[in-house]
Amino acid sequence: MDFDFTDEQRMLKDSVERLVKDEYGFEQRAKYLAEPDGFSRAQWARYAEMGLLGLTFDEQYGGSGCGPVETMVVMEALGRGLVVEPYLSTVVLGGGLVRLGGNEAQRAAILPRIAQGELLMAFAHGEAQSRYDLADVATTARREGDGWVLDGAKRVVLHGGSADRLVVSARVSGERRERNGIGLFLVEADAAGVTRHAYPTQDRLRAADIELSAVRVAQTDVLGVAGSALPLIETVVAQAIAAVSAEAVGAMAAAHEETVEYLKVRKQFGVPIGSFQALQHRAVDMLVMLEQARSMALFATMMSEEPDTEERNRSISAAKVQIGRSGRFVGQQGVQLHGGIGMTEECKVGHYLRRLSAIDIQFGSTEHHLAQLADAGGLIDSAA
CATH class of the missing domain: 2.40.110.10 (Butyryl-CoA Dehydrogenase, subunit A, domain 2)
Known part of the structure; x- marks a missing residue:
């Protein structure tokens, strides 16, 4: 199976990551949080200009006709920057429900306005x-x-x-x-x-x-x-879980990078603490958990549109379990390796832990999805 991105997907990845790097520094994010809505309307307009808000909508509604892989690319980049704009609620959840469940008149009235940044849902x-x-x-x-x-x-x-x-x-x-x-x-x-x-x-x-x-x-x-909306809700929530799984991977990757960089510059006994083998091992353990989460986020993305509901639910639950476990481990280790400063508002790694903890319980906690997976017979159906 080919896991390489297409040229268009690589271009999307580069452009969103560049936007987050240039426009979403830690101090800039604090300013966005202080705005009346708790996010930046100007940044939201930028997302619309870049075509991010209509990414999964059909072209006739002002979108690009892309799929879950492109959503994964965007969400991972947003996770790295701890982006606070309502992309998940408006595009993935609200827009997804209208895209999949709305009639022609509803899609025509709502989706173009979302794509243009005019409507929040x-x-x-x-x-x-x-x-x-x-x-x-x-x-x-x-x-x-x-x-x-x-x-x-x-x-x-x-x-x-x-x-x-x-x-x-x-x-x-x-x-x-x-x-x-x-x-x-x-x-x-x-x-x-x-x-x-x-x-x-x-x-x-x-x-x-x-x-x-x-x-x-x-x-x-x-x-x-x-009276027949539950299957639609379950489908869109599965896609949302795949999206926040990608966001969590972005947050974990950034938290790991921040921690490794801190180990290189923080000195104790006259040497960088990154020279201590015990701390090196903990940084490597963070990387292992990150890569496990990355694999399961890819799996969730691939399975989010699976027509077999039982197979999709098993796969999404398995991914959510790994994302929750990895997110908790990477976030907590990042704070621990930063020492006391990791608990302060001024340290970015603590904010990554907060977001990863929220993702852990969003759409079902690790324990909830583990129980769901056990009731379903595990990721690989034992009867098969």
């Missing part, structure tokens, strides 16, 4: 009781006239405070954890009955808790068939 799905169960939806949608009325609450909606439009999951029928009966609805973020409470997360990104009280939604704003 957020996926409002998680609830206080649902934890990692994608089918656990208590928010309700009831028929009223020729539309729907939504009631409920969503928690930790990534970039939900700055989004212009929300994709909200709600139950149209059945009990709380039933797989059938879930619908997806496009809701204007400033619609009557929508209340948002935005806050920073531990990794310095932004999220919001969203209350929905008698929010009216037209039939034209239903994605797909109301």
Whole structure:
């Protein structure tokens, strides 16, 4: 199997990495975080100019028609820079749901605006009781006239405070954890009955808790068939897991490089601490875990569009387990090898650990996916 990038993919990789290197230094990132939305609108416009926001959309919607490999390339570069713009929430999640589940009118109305940087989106799905169960939806949608009325609450909606439009999951029928009966609805973020409470997360990104009280939604704003949305949600979440796996690899690679460089310049007993064999071994262990994560991120990317749902879920869970384990190890070792300075706000490696810790629990923790993988019989089906 050929794992080499095409010329176009190499050009994309070089251009995004150059952008992150030039525009996303540690001090610059701190300035972006201090902006009202917690990210840089100017940088978002740059991403649009470079074609990054419409990367996976068809050309007729202002995109490039690319696939998961190109998303992996972009996310790894964004991970290296600890980029805080809402690429995952808008392009991968919101845009992915519309791209795969929307009708022609919805795609034509929404995707070009995302590609041009004019529309921010957020996926409002998680609830206080649902934890990692994608089918656990208590928010309700009831028929009223020729539309729907939504009631409920969503928690930790990534970039939900700055989004212009929300994709909200709600139950149209059945009990709380039933797989059938879930619908997806496009809701204007400033619609009557929508209340948002935005806050920073531990990794310095932004999220919001969203209350929905008698929010009216037209039939034209239903994605797909109301009541049959769970397979679409699972598909897009699998693609999002592949994306954050690539982001984690970028963060781990940068954390490892920062740590090795620190070992070269920090002196103790008159010599660089990198000359101590015990610390060299720990740096090598970081590299081994990084490369294991890189392999599984590639695997997740390849399997994210697998039509066999069971095979895809096993593969994505296996990748998430390795990404979580590697991310925790690389982040913690990076902080340890930096010593006391690694715990300070001024040291970049601690910020990598925060983001890697957040990725570990995003879309299901290591323990959750390990249990899922065990229930499925392991990565390689024993029956086969």
